[in-house]
Amino acid sequence: MSDQIKHECGIAFIRLLKPLSFYREKYGTALYGLNKLYLLMEKQHNRGQDGAGIATIKLDVKPGNRYISRYRSMASNAVADIFEYVQNKFVDIQNNTPELMQDTEWLKNNVSFIGEVLMGHLRYGTHGKNSIENCHPFLRQNNWMTRNLVIAGNFNMTNVDELLEQLYELGQHPKEKADTVTVLEKIGHFLDDENQDLFDQYKQEGLSNVDITHKISDNLNIGNILRRSAKTWDGGYTICGIVGNGDAFIMRDPAGIRPAYYYADDEIVVAASERPALQTAFNIQYKNVREIQPGHALIVKKDGSVAEEMFREPTEKLSCSFERIYFSRGSDAEIYRERKHLGKLLVDEILKTVKHDIDNTVFSFIPNTAEVAFFGMVEGVHQYIRDLQKKHLLENKDQLNDEQLDRLLSLSPRVEKLAIKDVKLRTFITQDADRQDMVAHVYDSTYGIIRNHVDTLVAIDDSIVRGTTLKQSIIKIMDRLHPKKIIIVSSAPQIRYPDCYGIDMSRMGQFVAFEAAIQLLRERGMEQVIEDVYDKCKASVLLPKEEIVNHVKDIYRPFSREEISAQIAKIITPKDTVAEVEVIYQSLESLHVACPNHRGDWYFSGNYPTPGGNKVVNKAFINWREGINQRAY
Template sequence: MSEQIKHECGIALIRLLKPLEYYQIKYGTWRYGLHKLYLLMEKQHNRGQDGAGLTTIKFDLAPGKKYIDRERSNSSSPIKDIFDVVNRGINKYSSKPELMNDPAFAKENIPFAGELFLGHLRYGTFGNNSIDYVHPVMRDNNWKSRTLVLAGNFNMTNVDELFQRLVDLGQHPRDYSDTVTVLEKIGHFLDEENQQLFRQYKNEGNSNMEISRLIAENINIAKILQAATKDFDGGYAMAGLIGHGDAFVVRDPWGIRPAFYYADDEIAVVASERPVIQTVLNVKSEQVKEIKPGYALIIKRNGDISEAEVRIPQTRKSCSFERIYFSRGTDADIYQERKKLGELLTPAILEAINYDHESTVFSYIPNTAETAFLGMVKGVEDYIRNEKKRKIIAKRANLTEKDIDEIISTRLRTEKIAVKDVKLRTFISQDKGRDDLVGHVYDITYGTIRPNTDNLVVIDDSIVRGTTLRESILRILDRLNPASIIVVSSSPQIRYPDCYGIDMAKLSDFVAFRAAIALLKETGQESIINTVYKKCKEQQNLPKEQIINYVKEIYSPFTYEQISDKIAQLLTPKDVKAKVKIVYQSIENLHKACPNDLGDWYFTGDYPTPGGNRVVNNSFINFIEGRDQRAY
């Protein structure tokens, strides 16, 4: 993606299923779990830019010993920071290697030497980026079975409702955010489960010490999650640790946010992305399982691992943007899907260049569009091969050696046109010289285009705001003097805000929305804007289940191509000489390429949860009323 779009968080959970001594003997270090956690977090660094944290729970320590360690950072290098803290505790004993490498001593004396680990990479879509908002967050208690640690990849559309329900329970939440609200909601039902079991075991005549053990053994995590999540409206993959040693990861019933796990007799691992687990543990793709939508993976203190349904699974609406851009492209399925997205664009691309592939150079916007580019190349090469076949058949009676040479010498022309200067991007600030710096984030390879003759086709994963295209890419590509520039988006037009964890929350940010508004004004249909505003306002106080997405009416008067052409007009700087055209992926082809991930609300406005309709309408109201803020 040519634009920087921050997105959802990443989780990493590890449960060591053997004593620390086992890993010291087999792998030469009791730090096996910490090493794996570090790798899981580093390989998901793409998922969090605002902070990182980890929590460790030690089993079987005597009362008075610290059994939970937590470290968080919101610096520019948060993973390094938190593991520097971990290593300082270990290196304190570097002069005494016999102690530093003794698992029993480490567990008693060294922070983070435990059996249960939870790591998190945060991108903050709600609240601010203070350290208080960095996960894991914790609800502490002297009873281990009431202590809750939580980290997640989630965003709730109905924080107001959830907050009010906590207030109605008699609580006084310390903050108004989805993180605190979710923590307290789960914590409330964790307390209720503890209290119910306490009364049961007390009535049976057990001592308080014995009751603590019985609660830890029999606490029903699935029951707690069923009660806590019943009114959640959002996308979520939440990981939790209970102080006595139980752990869970629960996923929303639509499967909006991803979660995968692997388990053997040594270790259980959960992460937001499948290839991360494959790489870190060196296991095959089929050994890594997806946590099913609406289910919780539950890892008990005794090592038992199970999946339990906690919400009725709904029509699967896992996020297609995960597939297009955000997830690591090393996943076997995602890699093929991204190639297919590029391949399926071939007919529209050929039409845009009037089928003149011999006078066209094909390229991509680095770095993430490279896989879609490979698919586009395959599609055009297939077309060229069929054209060669057609010409040979048409001339077969009079085919000369010269004809054969001319036909088979036709090749697809591909070049690496744009070069991204990553170091320059990190230097860019918000000062007055920003625009000039942005204009130089990309450079070009000179001499690759025949001036005023060749078309230039460049593919990108998606076009969201279009800022980098307008301020940088189109101007730079125009320096090569192509006859035309065709920018291809492997995703469809982004028309509607996200409310489930990706930083695309304001309608005014989307160039497709700006294009539709401009077309309404140009064609004398401005009354539609006012009508939609009135309908949105009339729904503001309705229950979210009754709200309709009226923003769809902004787009309905125009064809897909009309909006694409208007986008091209809006994004083409006045000093660009080449003719600019923008080609978008179709919704139909998106679903062909990603058949198992049908969450397409960014493109269609079809939100999987009722809270989504409220968010999009509120976003439109904010736009009309001039409020530059998120709608949730």
């Protein structure tokens, strides 16, 4: 992606089902769980570079001994920093009393982070301050083991105000207005309720307080706690939680917006935001990794029993398609195929635009995430050429001489890597003019490949959000190669609406497609459409979110996709560009063909999977119209 945007966080969860001694004997180390947690997090480091954190819980620890450990970091390489901190706890032991590294019972009783339940989190801060207090996991502490709660998640709630008001009504006083705090306190409240109900029940049965503590630990109804907690949540979420006694859960929103995968056998239960992380860390076959179903929670009890339990009625499954286009790693077999398919589906429109002139067209991509879509595009061009050759041979087989036949069979797409990202370049100069000049050099180019003012250059990007890097860097660099025409191709449709479920795309003014539509309205004397949408959005503010519709769709309604694409091309073309610039976008229909099981497309279509989405998009438009530069939820 040429415009880097922050996005969904990542989770990692491990529950060791055997005694720690089992893993030392079988795998040769008492640190098996920690090593695997490190791998799970490193294999998802693309999901968070604003910070990271881990938490572990030891099972069946005697009273008075520490059983919960947590550490968070905001270092530039937070995952490595965390595990270096943990590793240092074993250095003296390894150097001075190495035999104790084999004594799992001693390690569990004397060294923090050695436990049976492990959680990790990678943070991409979509909004708010970047401080250690914003890093997950979050911890709610209590002297009662079964009232302690640790959570970490990949989520955004659209109705934080409503959730906060509910906490006030319960008599709580949250320390800040943030969805992480409200979620923690909401689950914590009903965890307390469950504890109290069980305590009262067992007290009436005449049990001692010590016996009651054990009975509560055995009989906590995690599913019931989650059902009561999540009843009014509106958002996209995968939330991992651990209760102090060792009960654990990973819950997924009813529309399946955020991803969650798991694997379980008789040794381990593991979960993560991405399937390949599980496959790599634990050498698991693709077919054995399961997806947590929307509206369900994977619940792992302290006794090791595992169940997938519904906590809210699932809605239509609208999993985030941006996960497939860009965010998740392409090492997932399904995602790899889908990205190739996205590229292939653009071929007909590309060939039409270049007038099927293969000889004078060079195909390339914008590094690095568009590479797989590029492969699909090239495959599609090869298929077109094969079909063309076959047709020509069948129709002219008796008329072709050797020279004509050689020329026909030599026809092939010209494929080159023309843009090279210089990952070491840093735009450290503070003055805006100098910074823009530095941005223009973030990419290098390969000279001498394009024939001056003859060739058309087709470059595929996975998506175009703001268009800033295209304008300030990429198109300038490509124009220096002196092509006749530059065609920028987006494997994703036009991004027209804000996301409110975890992606850093919440302000209307950020989107080049929105800027293009506004420009077209003004150029054509249709400014009244802008005012009408503003009035409708303002009128909807006091409505219940369930009654609100997305009025911002009216901004785009007068124009075709091609008209907006043409206006975007004008916006992203720098002054003094010699080559003609054109932009081609994927259609919504083709997106769904390529990604049939991930139909969440609200940032393209404006069709939000929860009522809160419509409230957010209207508020985002109001903020834009009133010049308020802040998120809409």
